[in-house]
Amino acid sequence: MNSVSSGDLAQRFALRRQMAELKTELTALTSESTTGVTSDVSGKVSGDFTALAGLNRSLQTLGALQVSANEAGVMADTMQDALGIVHDMITAAAPNLLQAGSLLNPTQLRTASVDARQKFSTVVAALNVQTGGRTVFGGIETGGPALASSNAMLDELLIAAAAETTATGIEIVVNDWFDLAGGGFETSGYLGNTERLGDFQITSSERVGLAVTADDPEIRAVLKALAMASLITQTGVAGNDTEGAKLAKKAGEAMLSAQQGLLNRRADVGLAQESIENASLRNSAEKASLEILRSRMLGVDPYDAQTALEATQNQLEAVYAVTARLASLSLVDFLR
Amino acid sequence: MGISSSLSNAISGLNAASRAADVVSSNVANALNENYARRELDLSARSLGGNGAGVKIDGISRMVDPVILSDRRAAQASQAGQTLRSDFLGEIEMAIGQPGESGSLADRIAGLEAALIEAAARPEAEQRLNNVLRAAKGVVDQIDAIADRIQGLRGAADASIGKDVTTVNDALQKVYKLNVDITKFDAAGRDTSALQDLRQTQVDRIASIVPLREAQRANGQIALFTTGGAILLDGLPAALGFSPVATITEDMTQASGALSGLTINGRAVATSGLYTPIAGGSLEAAFAVRDSQSVAAQSDLDALTRDLVERFQTSAADPTILDGDTGLFTDAGGAFTFDPGLGNDVGLSQRLRINALVDPEQGGALWHLRDGLGAPTQGPGGYSAGILALKEALTGTRVPVSGSFMGGARTFSGLASDFLSQIGAQGQAAQGDLAYATSRAETLRAMELSNGVDTDAEMQQLLLIEQAYSANARVIQTVDDMIQTILEL
Numbered sequence: 002m003n004s005v006s007s008g009d010l011a012q013r014f015a016l017r018r019q020m021a022e023l024k025t026e027l028t029a030l031t032s033e034s035t036t037g038v039t040s041d042v043s044g045k046v047s048g049d050f051t052a053l054a055g056l057n058r059s060l061q062t063l064g065a066l067q068v069s070a071n072e073a074g075v076m077a078d079t080m081q082d083a084l085g086i087v088h089d090m091i092t093a094a095a096p097n098l099l100q101a102g103s104l105l106n107p108t109q110l111r112t113a114s115v116d117a118r119q120k121f122s123t124v125v126a127a128l129n130v131q132t133g134g135r136t137v138f139g140g141i142e143t144g145g146p147a148l149a150s151s152n153a154m155l156d157e158l159l160i161a162a163a164a165e166t167t168a169t170g171i172e173i174v175v176n177d178w179f180d181l182a183g184g185g186f187e188t189s190g191y192l193g194n195t196e197r198l199g200d201f202q203i204t205s206s207e208r209v210g211l212a213v214t215a216d217d218p219e220i221r222a223v224l225k226a227l228a229m230a231s232l233i234t235q236t237g238v239a240g241n242d243t244e245g246a247k248l249a250k251k252a253g254e255a256m257l258s259a260q261q262g263l264l265n266r267r268a269d270v271g272l273a274q275e276s277i278e279n280a281s282l283r284n285s286a287e288k289a290s291l292e293i294l295r296s297r298m299l300g301v302d303p304y305d306a307q308t309a310l311e312a313t314q315n316q317l318e319a320v321y322a323v324t325a326r327l328a329s330l331s332l333v334d335f336l337r
Numbered sequence: 338m339g340i341s342s343s344l345s346n347a348i349s350g351l352n353a354a355s356r357a358a359d360v361v362s363s364n365v366a367n368a369l370n371e372n373y374a375r376r377e378l379d380l381s382a383r384s385l386g387g388n389g390a391g392v393k394i395d396g397i398s399r400m401v402d403p404v405i406l407s408d409r410r411a412a413q414a415s416q417a418g419q420t421l422r423s424d425f426l427g428e429i430e431m432a433i434g435q436p437g438e439s440g441s442l443a444d445r446i447a448g449l450e451a452a453l454i455e456a457a458a459r460p461e462a463e464q465r466l467n468n469v470l471r472a473a474k475g476v477v478d479q480i481d482a483i484a485d486r487i488q489g490l491r492g493a494a495d496a497s498i499g500k501d502v503t504t505v506n507d508a509l510q511k512v513y514k515l516n517v518d519i520t521k522f523d524a525a526g527r528d529t530s531a532l533q534d535l536r537q538t539q540v541d542r543i544a545s546i547v548p549l550r551e552a553q554r555a556n557g558q559i560a561l562f563t564t565g566g567a568i569l570l571d572g573l574p575a576a577l578g579f580s581p582v583a584t585i586t587e588d589m590t591q592a593s594g595a596l597s598g599l600t601i602n603g604r605a606v607a608t609s610g611l612y613t614p615i616a617g618g619s620l621e622a623a624f625a626v627r628d629s630q631s632v633a634a635q636s637d638l639d640a641l642t643r644d645l646v647e648r649f650q651t652s653a654a655d656p657t658i659l660d661g662d663t664g665l666f667t668d669a670g671g672a673f674t675f676d677p678g679l680g681n682d683v684g685l686s687q688r689l690r691i692n693a694l695v696d697p698e699q700g701g702a703l704w705h706l707r708d709g710l711g712a713p714t715q716g717p718g719g720y721s722a723g724i725l726a727l728k729e730a731l732t733g734t735r736v737p738v739s740g741s742f743m744g745g746a747r748t749f750s751g752l753a754s755d756f757l758s759q760i761g762a763q764g765q766a767a768q769g770d771l772a773y774a775t776s777r778a779e780t781l782r783a784m785e786l787s788n789g790v791d792t793d794a795e796m797q798q799l800l801l802i803e804q805a806y807s808a809n810a811r812v813i814q815t816v817d818d819m820i821q822t823i824l825e826l
Contacts, residue, residue, distance in 0.1 A: 008375070008789030015783055040437050044768075050443075054436040054754030065451035069458040090691055134720035135461065143461050162624030198529040199721035202454050202728075295437075332793040336800075 014025045016324050030313055035308035036300050045299060046325040056295055059205065059259050065286050066204055070284065072133075073201035074277045076211055079132040081272045084125040084213070088263055090120040091223055095256040098230050102250030108231060110245050117230030117252070122151040124227060128215045138215040139193025147193040148214040153226075155231055161185060162236050166246035171236055172229065179225045186224075193218050204287075209273050226255035230294030342390065344816050349391030350809035357802045358392055361795050368790045371739050372463035372538045374399040375790050376530055390540070399530050403407050405785050407551065410423070410544035411617070411776035412566070414495055414730070417545045418622035419771040421497075425490055425626045426764035429634055432486040433757050434479075442483065443474040444729075446750045453728040454568075456706070461718025466703040469724070470695060473665065477689050480642055484587070484686035487635050492585045494627040495596065499581035501546045502599070508542045511573035512561070515539065516570075520556040529557060543569070548617040561714055567614035575602050587684040591628050599624070618706050633741065636762065640740025641756050642686045645749060646673045657709030657722070664710070665727065675738075682739060 029040045039045045046053055069168035094117050101113040128138050129146040139147035148154070162174040178185040193214060200208035214220075238244040347677070360378045376397050383393035391741050422644040434441020449472040456465040515536040519529045541562065543549060552560040578600035582589070589595035590727060599608050599615065606788040607613045608624040615621045648654060649664030650672060658664065663672040668681075668686040675681065693699035693705050707723050708716040734746035742755055 006791035006794035008787045010371060011783050011787035012787050014779075014786050018744070042437075043430065043761050043764065046761075048765035049758045050436055051751070051754050051758055054443045054750065054757070056452070057436040058750050061444070062451050062454060065454035068455050072458045078549055079595055079767050086448060133459075135459070135719065139719075141717040143717070143719035194717050194719070196717075196720070199457065199725060202725070213649060265753035268703075280619050334798040336796060 012327065016320060016327075020317070020320050020324075023313055023320060026167075027310070027313050027317065030306060030310040034303060034310050036294070037164055037296075037301060037303060038158075039301050039308075041234075042299060045280060055106055056291055056298070060291050060295070062205065062290065063284055063291075066202060067281065070203040070280050071199050073203055073209055073211065074138060074274070074281070076135075077270055077274045077277060079130055079137050080211060080213055081267065081274065083127045083130045083137065084263065084267045084270065087124050087220075087223055088260070088267065090124050090127075091113055091212060091226065091256045091259060091263070092248045094120050094230065094251050095260075098249045098253035098256070102248075102253055103247045105246045106181075106246075108229055108241050110242065110249060113249060114230055114233035114245075117227055117233075120132065121155070121224070121227035121231050123248075124223065125151040125154070130218065136193065136211060138220075140214045140216065141196045141198060142192070142194035143198075145192055147191065149190050149192055154173055154186075154237075155228065157185050157189060158228055158232060159235060162232065165236060166241070166244070168238060168244045168251060169236060171232060171248060175225055177231050179221050179228070186221065203277055207276070207280055209276050210279070211270065211273055213266055213270060217266065219259065221268050222255065222259035222262055222319050226252050226259055226286075229255065273308070340816055340819055346389075346391035346810040347392070347809045347816065349383065350812070351396055353378070353808065354391045354802050354809060355807040358799070358806075360397060361783045361799050361802065362653070362792045365792055365795050368792050371786070371789075372541075373790070374401045374530070374537070375788065376400070397528050397530050398535055400788055401653060402785070402788055403551075405788070406537075406783060408779035409778065409785050410541065411548050412774065412781050413541075413545045414548035414618035416771070416778040418617060418621035418773040419767065420772045421494075421619055421622040421626060422630065423764065423767035423771045425494075425630055426760055426767050427555050428490055429483070429487065429760050430757070430764050436757075440479070440785075442476075442479050443750060445472065445479050446753055448472045449476055450728065450731055450750070450826055452752050453724055454729055457721045457724040457728065459722055461705055462723045466706050469706055469727075470691070470703060473691055476645075477691055480638065480645075480686050480689055484635065484684075487631050487638065488585055488587055491627050491631045492582075492630070494623045495581050495585060498579055498599075498620065498623045498627070501623065502577045502579040505546055505569075505577055508539045509561075509570055509576075510540045512536055512543075512559070512570055513574040516558040519559055523557045533557075534631075544618075546618055546620050547615050563614050563616075565614035565616040566614070567606065577601055578603065585627075588688060590632065596627065597663065631660045635683070637740045637742070637756055637759065639682050639685045640737055640742065641752055642689050643673065643675070643682050643739055644735060644737050644752055645740065646685070646689070648730045648733070648735060649727070649780075652728055653728070655709050655711070656726065657711030662711075663692060665692055665695065666690070720771065729745065 018334045032040045042053075072303055082298075094113075096111040097109075097116060101109040125148050128148055130137050135143040136145065136147050139145070159176055159177060163170050165171045165174055166206060179190075180186075193216065195212075195214075196216060197212035202208050229248060233239070233245050233248050233252075238248055348488060357378045360376050363425050364375055368636050377400055379395035379398050381395050383395075436443035438444060449469070452468040452472040453466070456462070459465055494505065506572045515532055519532050519536070522529045522532065535557070540549070540551065540559075543561070547569070548564045549561050551562060552562065554560050554571075557784045560571040562571075563569060568574070578598040582596060585596070591598050599606050599620075601614070606615070608615065609619065613621060615624075646664065648667050648670060650658075650662060651660050651664070652658060655663060661672060661674065663670075667673070667690050669684060670690055670693060673682075673685065692705075692710060693702070694701040694710050695702060695703060702715070704715045705712065705717075706727070707720060709723050732748050732750075734748055735743055736746045737752055741759070742752065747755065
């Protein structure tokens with residue numbers, strides 16, 4: 002006997018499958034609407050993770066770049082402050098020395114020289130400044146001080162200039178000590194490294210250099226001038242007022258001419274400070290825009306997610322209702 | 338003729354009705370059995386000497402649509418195969434990790450770059466150098482983990498081939514025995530429907546592993562052939578041979594003999610390619626996973642590792658070493674020089690190590706990261722050029738020299754994301770194929786199930802049977818009355 006019928010299991014199979022599908026969809030949509038991020042990243046980017054990987058890499062390195070930029074900023078500020086102290090010292094000392102040099106007053110001469118010696122000591126201390134345990138002006142040798150103590154340097158200069166009695170003579174000795182390659186300053190005065198600090202990476206494409214050392218000619222010029230002035234009361238010209246005055250005048254003029262070089266160095270550091278600040282701003286702007294881009298790439302509109310979630314819930318409820326109804330639709334129940 | 342023939346007609350009718358009730362009860366009892374084919378009773382008019390003589394029971398037929406059955410088996414085989422392939426790619430993608438997931442390969446590479454940038458800002462800080470070392474170790478560990486996963490999945494594929502082969506052999510033996518039993522019972526005139534159901538179940542077990550075609554033979558027997566052309570059962574069952582391997586390493590291949598191939602009745606058969614007799618199904622997919630998909634993944638991972646090692650083996654990355662000397666990343670402690678004859682880039686991912694010179698735990702010192710591997714003594718603390726050179730080596734562009742990457746220079750993190758994207762794209766394609774195969778298999782299964790038992794129809798049938806039975810009983814009663822009438826004369 003042939004009959005047209007539809008197997009029971011077919012209906013049950015279809016309903017079961019639909020229910021399972023709806024439930025998995027429900028779980029995915031629930032997580033999407035609560036986190037706001039798609040639950041299937043691979044599907045959202047169609048398996049191509051290049052853009053997402055690049056984005057995440059940039060975000061991670063931006064953190065490190067910001068640390069680097071902050072540290073460069075601190076170092077630059079320290080440098081600028083130290084150079085400021087140096088500048089103030091020679092701006093204060095120069096007029097005293099020039100005056101003492103022209104008035105030929107022994108007391109004034111002595112006062113100016115002692116004052117210069119103290120300022121020399123201050124300048125050396127300023128140039129030996131450390132930030133976070135790193136010496137700033139010592140090049141890549143960040144462990145120890147950049148310069149020997151002012152007393153040590155002056156002692157050596159005294160020995161070198163022991164025999165001199167004229168201002169010119171002492172000037173030549175001081176210049177040689179500071180400027181000659183392999184001279185006293187390079188061997189025992191400057192304790193840092195001739196190689197400068199490397200550039201800091203402050204953005205993904207920018208580096209900034211803070212390459213001022215105590216070894217630079219501009220700094221040497223300042224130290225020279227102050228050393229010369231300090232030697233007035235201690236060397237062979239001590240008793241000789243004329244030579245002492247001449248030496249004071251030379252020292253004062255040297256200080257004035259050193260100012261220009263010092264200002265140039267300060268300007269370099271100032272430019273670096275500005276670059277660092279701009280870099281920081283650029284880094285935070287880049288971070289914000291990358292995060293927006295990422296949420297656009299992976300994010301799910303919460304309104305859409307909620308709507309889809311409700312629709313799926315309604316569908317699931319409909320399947321439940323149909324299942325319940327069909328269960329009661331059996332001929333067996335109607336036969337007796 | 339006459340009254341006695343009416344009696345025998347009615348009795349045959351009663352027999353038919355009770356037999357029909359038997360069939361209905363069997364159907365209803367098996368309403369929930371998915372491996373049961375609905376039975377129907379075949380009746381025909383009995384004729385004796387050209388005259389009608391009641392109803393004859395021809396037999397019980399199983400309502401199976403052979404076309405849907407074979408289509409469903411093929412679809413299930415395809416679904417099983419696609420599931421294996423898609424699962425493999427999904428596992429690899431998960432092992433590599435998505436960018437943004439902490440611990441993923443992309444994350445660790447970016448972490449190394451970040452650690453180098455921070456160390457360059459303060460090269461004398463031991464903690465920053467330690468961070469660089471840890472980040473580099475993180476990259477090495479992740480690459481090693483991915484390589485281990487690939488070989489682990491290979492081992493799992495090998496084990497699943499072993500299981501499948503055992504299943505097929507077992508099922509073929511059972512089908513052979515059932516064939517014999519069906520012929521015996523058929524010859525004795527008994528109903529073989531239950532045995533045929535069992536045989537269909539056994540064939541279904543084989544069909545998702547190796548897609549096959551069923552052919553009818555004489556006396557109710559069947560023969561089985563794979564769609565690729567191998568004979569599985571024709572009279573006598575074939576025996577599949579395979580020897581699983583306990584642990585698989587990256588150098589083992591079927592070609593080298595370290596991994597077993599497949600034999601049918603002792604003769605080796607191809608397990609891949611156009612003419613393989615096991616095409617379609619989970620057996621071929623498992624071989625594909627073991628012998629080509631995982632090998633390709635390992636090869637690409639090795640190419641990625643080779644790029645990493647070679648980037649740091651240059652004097653541009655480290656001025657204190659020569660080109661080709663051992664760099665920051667080593668091949669089991671030494672430099673990597675490619676030897677095409679040995680193929681020594683296979684397994685480089687498993688052999689990748691950090692140079693012992695920079696690792697205090699292996700007797701090295703952190704300052705080598707800053708001052709260079711060839712530096713004899715520690716240099717000034719503020720020297721950052723070495724670290725910046727390492728960073729440039731990592732982020733500089735380079736053309737990959739091996740693997741399936743398209744030519745074109747890219748950074749190392751770009752190469753890693755290309756590796757992931759290749760797997761990801763393949764994974765998406767495989768998921769699409771799987772979705773198609775699954776929906777097809779489910780549709781055909783639903784169609785097959787709709788030919789199954791419908792209790793409503795059986796109940797309707799039961800009503801008719803009841804009617805027929807009581808009608809035939811009434812006929813017997815009436816004939817009996819008629820005979821009595823004559824006898825009482």
